[in-house]
Amino acid sequence: MDSGAGRRPEPTMRDVAALARVSAKTVSRVINDQPGVGPEAIERVRAAARTLGYRPNLTASSLRRSDKRSATIGVLFEDLSNPFDSALLRAVEDRARQSGVLVLAGSSEDDPSLQRELLASLASRRVDGMVVMAVGGHQDALQQERERGTPMVLVDRPPTFGETDSVTTTNRESAREAVVQLAELGHRDIAFLGDRQTLWTSHERYTGYLEGLAHSGLKLRKDLVCTDLKGPDLAEQATAALLDLPDPPTALFTAQNLVTVGAMRVLRSRRMHHRIAQIGFDDFPLADMLEPGITVVRQDVPGLGRKAADLIFARIENHHLPPSHAVIPATLIRRGSGEIPPES
Amino acid sequence: MDSGAGRRPEPTMRDVAALARVSAKTVSRVINDQPGVGPEAIERVRAAARTLGYRPNLTASSLRRSDKRSATIGVLFEDLSNPFDSALLRAVEDRARQSGVLVLAGSSEDDPSLQRELLASLASRRVDGMVVMAVGGHQDALQQERERGTPMVLVDRPPTFGETDSVTTTNRESAREAVVQLAELGHRDIAFLGDRQTLWTSHERYTGYLEGLAHSGLKLRKDLVCTDLKGPDLAEQATAALLDLPDPPTALFTAQNLVTVGAMRVLRSRRMHHRIAQIGFDDFPLADMLEPGITVVRQDVPGLGRKAADLIFARIENHHLPPSHAVIPATLIRRGSGEIPPES
DNA sequence: GCGCACTACGTCAACGTTGACTCAGGAGGA
DNA sequence: TCCTCCTGAGTCAACGTTGACGTAGTGCGC
Numbered sequence A, B: 001m002d003s004g005a006g007r008r009p010e011p012t013m014r015d016v017a018a019l020a021r022v023s024a025k026t027v028s029r030v031i032n033d034q035p036g037v038g039p040e041a042i043e044r045v046r047a048a049a050r051t052l053g054y055r056p057n058l059t060a061s062s063l064r065r066s067d068k069r070s071a072t073i074g075v076l077f078e079d080l081s082n083p084f085d086s087a088l089l090r091a092v093e094d095r096a097r098q099s100g101v102l103v104l105a106g107s108s109e110d111d112p113s114l115q116r117e118l119l120a121s122l123a124s125r126r127v128d129g130m131v132v133m134a135v136g137g138h139q140d141a142l143q144q145e146r147e148r149g150t151p152m153v154l155v156d157r158p159p160t161f162g163e164t165d166s167v168t169t170t171n172r173e174s175a176r177e178a179v180v181q182l183a184e185l186g187h188r189d190i191a192f193l194g195d196r197q198t199l200w201t202s203h204e205r206y207t208g209y210l211e212g213l214a215h216s217g218l219k220l221r222k223d224l225v226c227t228d229l230k231g232p233d234l235a236e237q238a239t240a241a242l243l244d245l246p247d248p249p250t251a252l253f254t255a256q257n258l259v260t261v262g263a264m265r266v267l268r269s270r271r272m273h274h275r276i277a278q279i280g281f282d283d284f285p286l287a288d289m290l291e292p293g294i295t296v297v298r299q300d301v302p303g304l305g306r307k308a309a310d311l312i313f314a315r316i317e318n319h320h321l322p323p324s325h326a327v328i329p330a331t332l333i334r335r336g337s338g339e340i341p342p343e344s
Numbered sequence C: 001g002c003g004c005a006c007t008a009c010g011t012c013a014a015c016g017t018t019g020a021c022t023c024a025g026g027a028g029g030a
Numbered sequence D: 001t002c003c004t005c006c007t008g009a010g011t012c013a014a015c016g017t018t019g020a021c022g023t024a025g026t027g028c029g030c
Helices: A013-020 A023-029 A040-052 A059-066 A081-097 A112-124 A138-148 A171-184 A198-216 A234-244 A256-267 A301-317 B013-020 B024-029 B040-051 B058-064 B083-098 B112-124 B140-147 B170-185 B201-216 B231-241 B255-269 B301-317
Strands: A072-077 A102-107 A128-131 A152-155 A166-170 A190-193 A251-256 A278-279 A293-296 A327-329 A330-333 B073-076 B101-109 B129-132 B153-157 B165-169 B190-193 B251-254 B277-283 B294-298 B325-328 B331-333
Touching: A013 A023, A013 A040, A023 A040, A059 B058, A072 A081, A072 A112, A081 A102, A081 A171, A081 A301, A081 B083, A081 B101, A102 A112, A102 B083, A102 B112, A112 A138, A112 B101, A128 A301, A128 B129, A138 A152, A152 A301, A166 A171, A166 A301, A166 A330, A171 A190, A171 A198, A171 A251, A171 A278, A171 A293, A171 A330, A190 A234, A234 A251, A234 A256, A251 A256, A256 A278, A301 A327, B013 B024, B013 B040, B024 B040, B073 B112, B083 B101, B083 B301, B101 B112, B112 B140, B129 B301, B140 B153, B153 B301, B165 B170, B165 B301, B170 B190, B170 B201, B170 B277, B170 B294, B170 B331, B190 B201, B190 B231, B231 B251, B231 B255, B251 B255, B255 B277, B301 B325
Parallel strands: A072 A102, A072 A128, A128 A152, A152 A166, A166 A327, A190 A251, A251 A278, A278 A293, B073 B101, B073 B129, B129 B153, B153 B165, B165 B325, B190 B251, B251 B277, B277 B294
Antiparallel strands: A102 B101, A293 A330, B294 B331
């Protein structure tokens, strides 16, 4: 074993060339399957590379190559341990692998300065492109990066600046659909519980909620709207407060995953989960195993990821494509909780 | 905007040097905070770098530097969209960020040839180290990589070869603890449902099951042992078959996440979830919201990830450290399903 | 006034690879 | 026979950066 020795120096093309008694350039040709090398020279080079355990140095290669490709893309999401983000990452990774590209991944934690830092880190490594879930607020850093010509695709949230590809979900339309379904069951007091309004998705879903009410001829009750619920604790408090109203809602539209779970928790602890309707945005595991099953709007996460990857690779291939804004449809999955009619 | 223009060439040190009227070396010194540059030269270089939007090329830098560090590590897990894997990735990423290191991530899908390919891909990019969840079976590719001197830490599964760091969970001990708890409640017919036996973790948990039985003076009933349940479908079939036995089990030890869920599903559909005890290995979201809550052995996933990252960075710093094998304790979380006594 | 140390730079080559070019030798045609 | 073309190589420099080393100028002690 390696005990005692430090990291062995990697053999270089020159080492292989010396052993095969050819020039380094010939080794380069063999490694890159370029023509102009005779069969027995090819064999000598291959044998030498094998015995030395030679592996090409991609960093040196991409430094010298004319296209400067690093065969690496950057992925900058909010939190890689979040199931949504990791499913997205996996979809991007799968598509990248087909092109022999590896993925540098980072979590921005919705922190602009961290995003800026990671962006610079990716840029220093000269990635071929970036797939970014932009943090809320100003996107100056992203815009600057894009304006330098770095291929970039925004996922889940659209760019606030021009000429940049994006992939999003039908947030507004699907939220609206959920609310309309509740209204058609006879609900007239439908509460909205959502995440931070600075997040584009949250805001879109709220707009969809408003549209759904309007479409169904319902009046907006401002006391039934709870926004900026960051995390399950705030969601639980908000749900409890709603239920304690003199005129409580008969249905909840919970516009984010953790909010959905927080609300569920409160409904269950009050044994009201069979009497109050609930539709959540974004599916989650075991939603079908609860009593009742939780009706949700399911986003096509792998679809989002695949599309994002397709776009980034298309953009890398051709910088001059017109920007593309893909919208991936979400689906309403009826499991019971969203099909509870109002009482009396 | 960038419309029409291809990717703008990145400014180099020479560009900055020309603008600041100094040599490239001086720019290098300023960028790396090295001494030997006067204050006003520093200012000129800084200003020039700002106006040009200069960002150092880390690939060129790591090519030339003596230590050859790329400030990048590789992470090779089974499936990055799996919550266990992604939580692990996140923990590694957090630790890496502290050292200014980025993470190249890949999913091996438990496929030896894919793992081999990704390993080569990482090696070509000259990562400083690798954190690997080894695929089952032969680990030759990993061993070869390790023998070349690449710093490597195996997570969740130990190496079958020497001189390599690893981090694992108390699979056997915790499985044993779970089974002993069931036995102490009076259960005598405790079934084992587990994933593929080729996986080290599955095998360990099975061994723990056997130890638990032995410790409690129970005899092994081979007809209650179901292994190699890959995926929830097989788990459901196996559970159904167990319950259809003339002498069915009164408690289930489900040794893997998807198996746990599959078994739960069958118990619920047969309305037996309040009569048959169940303890699962590995926690999952909403386990506490079901009726009854699911008792599980919870692994300390962030702890595993942190430790793995600590080890890889220690190894990168010092190749000569003796190999370290960390074992992170798991905890039994009692929620109800594992505290159901046998009937009559 | 001379040597010496010290500071603030600059010069050069090299990291591992590849694009552009050169070149020897043989085949083939006029 | 001579010229051209093609094949299978090799040579050289450069990608962007930094380690090793060189050097001009200043300050200071004796």
